[in-house]
Amino acid sequence: MVHTRSQTKKMLHASISRFNDDLFTEILLRLPAASILRFKSVSKHWRLLLSQKHFTQRFDKISKSPRGLIATDMYVPFDVENPSTPPLRCLDSYFDRPGVEILQSCNGLLLCVTWPIGCNGASKYYVFNPTTKQLALIPPVPRDRSAICFMSLAFHQTDCVRYKVICVLSVGPDVDSYQIQVYSSDTKEWKISMESFATKLFVNYWYFKIDDQQLHTLPLPLGLIPSDSEVVRKYLGESRGHLHLIAYNKFQGGMVRVNVYEMLSDHSGWFVKYQLQLDAITRYGPGYVLQVVDVVRGKEEEDTFVVLETLDKIITYNVHDRSFKQICRLTKYCSSSFYRYTETLSSF
Template identity: 80%
Template sequence: MVRTRAQTKKMLHASISRFNDDLFTEILLRLPAASILRFKSVSKHWRLLLSQKHFTQRYDQISKSPTGLIATDIYVPFDVENPSTPPFRCLDSYFDCPGVKIVQSCNGLLLCSIWTKGHNGACKYYVFNPTTKQLALIPPVPRDRSAICFMGLAFHQTDCVRYKAICVLSVGPDVDSYQIQVYSSDTKEWKISIESFSASLPIIRHVVYWNGAVYWASFYDNRNYWYFKIDDQQLHTLPLPLGLIPSKVVTKYLGESRGHLHLIAYKKFQGGMLRLKVYEMLSDHSGWFVKYQLQLNAISKYGPRYALQVMDVVRGEEEEEDTFLVLKTLDKIVTYNVRDRSFKHIYTTLTRYCRSSFYRYTETLSSF
């Protein structure tokens, strides 16, 4: 078949266009999400190209470091010399009523709650992408919502591309009897996963998604760390690190970074906050090993030791070289570099006892 000059020219133009799009895509994959969103307004072709799932999934699958911490109306960038743009000024402006609280941050998405006032007041839960400003209401759990012990979010760009909400509810007359229900953004429905199980769950403080499961630990009762495997719909307990006695342990942090689950815990009444051990969970859940041993005596220059809190453990691309902890004293937030043991002051709160809860912010273009 002999092609005409017009056909040849058309095929050549298409090939050049595909080449330009491929080159353009490779460049954009390395830019901040804020730039991607601005480029969508350049032309219809760019908007179509940047909105395709193929592009957004590739963008999100590239390992990205969190840029800072967010609260309902505060953004704290980790890099104070080159601060990133705040994702929003006030979270309340994106919801139908004020009083928004962040419950959990999960790979770029936020699980938020709002307590509605009135005779039939109840707690509503939302999933919010602060990068794209997309918002979705999670339908009410088909039970008495006052029985909710905690709500957790599961989302990951590769192993859980559609978010799921995991709800633990108290059931029946037995105060230690609970049920687990799972909501899927695919089906838009709640389903009972575990009809009933017994546990002591007074107040849940740490909730994190890692490796296909949602993990949590209690605020006062540290006898057990629990995790719920989403695909298998099974509930398990995690072992404590060796040397820690269940009735005499203080849990300060449970979180995930770059595919690793971390725990910071120590024995009660031993002043463990200045000599921290950061534990890492083995991939088969069989136990913990000590990943980092840290000396934090110099933190006293930023505030009293008794007020020290661990807000985040952020693993770097180059392992220890870029790994740091985010710490809070009464009115200051500082980072601690694991490699060179240096502190950096990144934020001062307006009041000595700041009541805002801060959560990790990571850019994502994922839609739901």
């Protein structure tokens, strides 16, 4: 087939345009989300290109390290030498009523709650993307003479963007009788997953597997007494596909030398991944460790660190060279809870 000069010119222009778009896309995929959001205002073509689901999914699938910690009124970047742009300054400005509280951070999305003012009204739950500022109100949980005991967010960047909210309710006259309902962003509805089950929910350790809609016992590491009254759990969280636990028996004393456990891939048990020597913190400065905020796995093992909150500061502890670095000085009466912030362009 012989093309005319005009047809050949159009085909060449289209090829160059596709090449430029592909090259442009590869460059932008390596930039912070804040830059990408600004570039959307350059032109209609750029906005269309950067809004395509193919681009946002590729951006979210690229292995990106967490940027820092986020609280209701504070942002703490991990890289204090090259701090990223704060995703927000105050959560209240994005919600319909004040007093927003973050309950959980999951792969870039936040599960938040606002409490009723006075004796009337009910709590409202939201899913919020601090990167794009997108907000979704979760419908009230259908319930009858029941109370919400626990609310959790499950989200992972997949080929089809979706999230789920898991709610554990106490039901019936039995104080140890519970029900699990799951909300899906696909259907916009709550669905009862487990009609009723009886257990001492806050004594035993459990995990809910969304795929098979079943509740499973979460084993404790060897050597820990399986009783909530005897085990001090300082941290439980995921990083780069690894589930970590920091816990010890009360009789072992405070957090001076503690283990960071990692769960086996088949969920059958734990092994000691890191050992923290936190006695060095007394030489770093005044104050004592209040809690472990996060365990952040790096692209390379030597980049893995634990985030610790002390009485007056937030510091990072490198698990390999055991070095400390202060990333934030806290006010004396700071009462904020901190959660991991990861950029995501996912929309819902």
